[in-house]
Amino acid sequence: MSAVLDVKDLQVSFHTRNGVVRAVDRVSLKVGAGQTVGIVGESGSGKSVTCYSLLGLIPQPPGRIEGGTAMFGGLDLLKLSEKELQKVRGSRISMIFQDPMTSLNPYLKIGSQLVEPLRLHEGLDKAAAWKRGIAALKEVGIPEPTTRMEQYPHEFSGGMRQRVMIAMALITRPELLIADEPTTALDVTIQQQVLDLIKDLQKRLGIAVVFITHDLAVVHEVCDVVNVMYAGRLVESAAAADLFAHPRHAYTRALMRSIPALQKKGEPLYTIPGLPPDLSYLPSGCAFRARQTPGRQALCLIDRQPPLQEIAPGHWVQACPGCVEGGLPL
Amino acid sequence: MLRFTLNRLAQSIVVILVVFSLTFFMIRLAPGDPFASPKAMPPDVRKVLVERYGLDKPLAVQYFTTMGSYLKGDLLPSMSYQGMWNSKIIKDAFPISLIIGLSALGVALGLGLPAGIIAAVRKNTWLDYGPMSLALIGICLPTFVMGPILIAIFGLKWRLFNVAGWFEKTDWVLPAVTMGLIYAAYIARMTRGGMLEVLNQDYIRTARAKGVPGWRVVLVHALRGGLLPVVAFLGPALAGITTGSFIIEKIFNLPGLGQHFVSSVFNRDYSLILATVVLYAVLLVAVNFLTDLLVAWINPKVRLS
Numbered sequence: 001m002s003a004v005l006d007v008k009d010l011q012v013s014f015h016t017r018n019g020v021v022r023a024v025d026r027v028s029l030k031v032g033a034g035q036t037v038g039i040v041g042e043s044g045s046g047k048s049v050t051c052y053s054l055l056g057l058i059p060q061p062p063g064r065i066e067g068g069t070a071m072f073g074g075l076d077l078l079k080l081s082e083k084e085l086q087k088v089r090g091s092r093i094s095m096i097f098q099d100p101m102t103s104l105n106p107y108l109k110i111g112s113q114l115v116e117p118l119r120l121h122e123g124l125d126k127a128a129a130w131k132r133g134i135a136a137l138k139e140v141g142i143p144e145p146t147t148r149m150e151q152y153p154h155e156f157s158g159g160m161r162q163r164v165m166i167a168m169a170l171i172t173r174p175e176l177l178i179a180d181e182p183t184t185a186l187d188v189t190i191q192q193q194v195l196d197l198i199k200d201l202q203k204r205l206g207i208a209v210v211f212i213t214h215d216l217a218v219v220h221e222v223c224d225v226v227n228v229m230y231a232g233r234l235v236e237s238a239a240a241a242d243l244f245a246h247p248r249h250a251y252t253r254a255l256m257r258s259i260p261a262l263q264k265k266g267e268p269l270y271t272i273p274g275l276p277p278d279l280s281y282l283p284s285g286c287a288f289r290a291r292q293t294p295g296r297q298a299l300c301l302i303d304r305q306p307p308l309q310e311i312a313p314g315h316w317v318q319a320c321p322g323c324v325e326g327g328l329p330l
Numbered sequence: 331m332l333r334f335t336l337n338r339l340a341q342s343i344v345v346i347l348v349v350f351s352l353t354f355f356m357i358r359l360a361p362g363d364p365f366a367s368p369k370a371m372p373p374d375v376r377k378v379l380v381e382r383y384g385l386d387k388p389l390a391v392q393y394f395t396t397m398g399s400y401l402k403g404d405l406l407p408s409m410s411y412q413g414m415w416n417s418k419i420i421k422d423a424f425p426i427s428l429i430i431g432l433s434a435l436g437v438a439l440g441l442g443l444p445a446g447i448i449a450a451v452r453k454n455t456w457l458d459y460g461p462m463s464l465a466l467i468g469i470c471l472p473t474f475v476m477g478p479i480l481i482a483i484f485g486l487k488w489r490l491f492n493v494a495g496w497f498e499k500t501d502w503v504l505p506a507v508t509m510g511l512i513y514a515a516y517i518a519r520m521t522r523g524g525m526l527e528v529l530n531q532d533y534i535r536t537a538r539a540k541g542v543p544g545w546r547v548v549l550v551h552a553l554r555g556g557l558l559p560v561v562a563f564l565g566p567a568l569a570g571i572t573t574g575s576f577i578i579e580k581i582f583n584l585p586g587l588g589q590h591f592v593s594s595v596f597n598r599d600y601s602l603i604l605a606t607v608v609l610y611a612v613l614l615v616a617v618n619f620l621t622d623l624l625v626a627w628i629n630p631k632v633r634l635s
Binding site: 055057082085086087088089090091094095097099102103104105106107108116117120121152154165168 | 531532533535536537538539540541542543544550551554555628629630631
């Protein structure tokens, strides 16, 4: 399958007063046409920064892209100028964000925000763009779209706003949609509706999706390929079915054990002890060593960072002897 | 909208009535009276004056007769400028203050808004530090220092303007710039603060993710929210700036309204104090009403009801 997006060895760091924070360290990922690729990890694991840096959305300075390539339709996104990136953003790659309550501009009409990508990228006049806007609202299941276009974000509920965000992201029919925790801020019942909507539109329009989340249940439901990130690095990457059936890295296993629904009632819930390491003072060896309980901590690398290794076809894992279940094939 | 206006009108009447009453009674608490002067006044002259202005009647009677005249649009004669009517004093002085005030506001907005916006967009560069340092100096510098500096440069050295007085068509420039620069400093800092807050919002990131060019992000997506604090400040400031500044008028020797706010109090000119204060209150109420309309227009969340 040809890749829509092919990221290789992406390195992003933030140069702050307290030192250099290595937010993303040599991350590679591939998104095939029509595929949904998940990026999973705790807060601060670098999953959002990975995607923001592709679109030039991290503040520079202090952020800096130190290396890597991100091939998208023959373009290396990391080498494009801000002007060239503007032409890609919102037309060929769109994003939706976590909090629909704050992601829409409260001072502008829903309609004018919604059709802005059309006006910018396709040069449509106002009337034509407005018509497309109404159709886009209808497409995401917003009743009375003609009236809704004239309203302001505060007149919409959270779920409705996220629908508007989705409509806005897809209005230019992009090739790739990056969804940054699109359901995290929503009520559980609304979460399912929004997920269904994204899945449905993806199938109909044939777009590829990068799905950033920390919710493994969501990953299980929507993703074809899953990348697990920890402390700015990939720890495991595999097809979703494979990963859920055979999680190899201790961190992945710990994450799965933390899903409340899968745990026995009446017992204290399992949590991963401690906090992710400070990215400006990363330990020299396996970053998960200090918190790791499912594997054999004593065997974790302490002198060098474990490299990614393909231990089964399409199944990559950070090759730390303490973390990988069943040991490492030689 | 109609309900909002009527509501506001009713509120305004109450506010002006309260200001009127408080002013009327409080100036009577101050020691002295309009006719107290270092030179002893012959008792019979004094008696005639007191009777003529009705100061011998009970306070309550005076209060209601005064209010009666105000309702008819009569602001009564001044008590210290004898033979002058308060409405005439205001009619002569207010336009001068208005011209200077509005041009000062023009200077303030013309300099302050762009400086604040640029400083916020180019945060932590010399385009931020430079104008903001100037603004801090502007805030710290009192008008009685700024005024003479401008007079020294433009009036004395280059002889572009008169140093004082109200004779020529260009005499508004120096006072307006003096006042405007100080306000510009405030507005620049306020604009920068407002814009910075808005530029950090999630919806700005959304706009950038849509591929909106940088200038359009600032002007279309950020400006409205960023200017709200400035708009809220402008209302009361407008009333203050157009009723004249005592200090500016002293520096530039202008026959504006600001002097009357101060001198009428020293003169215990009961009727002129009342006239100027009520004028100020009416202006403030009117300008606040306009500010509310403007805020509602900018921010759709504010409902006019």
